[in-house]
Amino acid sequence: MSGPRHVEAGAALAALTYPGLIDALRDAFAAGTVTAPLRGHYPMADGAGNTNIFLVMPAYDAGAYAGVKLVTVAPGNNARGLDSVIGLYVLFDAVTGAPLLTVDGSAITVRRTPAASALAARYLARPEAETLLVVGAGKLAPHVIDAYRAVLPRLRRVLVWNRTADKAAAVAARSGAEVAPDLAAAVAAADVVSAITMSKAPLIRGDWLRPGTHLDLIGGFTPEMREADDSAVTRASLFVDTREGALHEAGDLADPLKRGVIAAGDISADLADLVTGRHPGRRSAEEITLFKSVGTALEDLAAAAFLHRSGPA
Known part of the structure; x- marks a missing residue:
């Protein structure tokens, strides 16, 4: 028996196309047949004064596929000239148990993570959003x-803000976007705000948000991380990728929940509720919506299965 084929990062990025991947995530959330336990989260000292994190993310869909993503988050890698997040995904046939595919884990992550936020935006952003x-x-x-x-x-205008302006300029040049020099002004001008930082202090203030804004918080994945302040959380209708993950792992919700600023019942819906129509999503043009994702192994499994079905790279 031949072994599983391996898909390198470049081939995986080319095959994991939008909107096809977004539709694959929609179908996986709607089916409700995937079991995805909370990720295993294991801190490890790197011997150089940093704490690395080892993440183990399994999921399975009985009768179809099973898989696991193995990820290391190594903050010291920036000084080593390496990516801070490195990983590998392994996809199995859930019927025979045979390994089908190994994939660069970072490629899976950088495609499925935005796909989940874009899927949420189909239901939560205003259809006429331009910025x-x-x-x-x-x-x-x-x-x-x-x-x-x-x-x-x-969408006709994309702004990029970063503490380091040169990095914002590099992304803007690559993506046909503009550098935003002032964060407050950029938030106030935007229809959709997507935050992808690992900040431990809130960057986005609720009083900057215009009525009708959709706020997408991607970056924070530990209880200590905050990308938006309490005002943003209390002004918005709250949505999550999964309740269990977001309420336990995401500081933007776990922190105000712990302090009594919000209650678990304030979460309006998760992605499964949105894609199945159990919740209608945005209810008015003036509503401020907030989507918090921490990532779920369901998304990785859906992305790897989508890649497998696309055939040899």
Whole structure:
């Protein structure tokens, strides 16, 4: 028996196209047949004064596919000239147990993460949204822009803000966007704000948000991380990728929840509720919506299965 084929990063990025991947995530959330336990989260000292994180993210869909993403987050890698997030995905046939595919884990992550936010935006952003602001200029930023362009037909202007202006300029040049010099002014001008930082102090203030804004918080994935302040959280209708993950792992919700600023019942819906129509999504043009994702292994499994079905790279 031949072994699983391996898909390198470049081939995986080329095959994981929008809007096809967004539709694949929609179908996976709608089916409700995937089991995706909370990720295993294991801190490890790197011997150089940093704490790395080892993440193990399994998921399975009985009768179809099973898979696991193995990821390391190594903050010290920036000084080593390496990516700070490195990983591998392994896809199995859930019937025979045979391994089908191994894929560069970072490629899976940088495509499926924006796909989940773009899927949410189909239901939560105003259809006439014209201006997108991306807060953060890391590896995900160009992919976020690509994903939003696939779901917002009237999008005509993209702004990029980053603490380091040169990094914002690099993303803007690559993606046909503009550098936003002032964060407050950019938030106030945007119809959709997508934050992809690892900030531990809120960057986005609720009093900057115009009525009708959709706020997408991607970056924070631990209880200590905050991208938006309490005012943004309390002004908005709250949506999540999964309740369990977002309420336990995402500081933007877990922190105000712990302090009594919000209650678990304030979460309007998750992605499964939105794609199945159990919740209608945005209810008015003036409503401020907030989508918080921390990522779920369901999304990785859906992306790997989509890649497998696309055939040899």
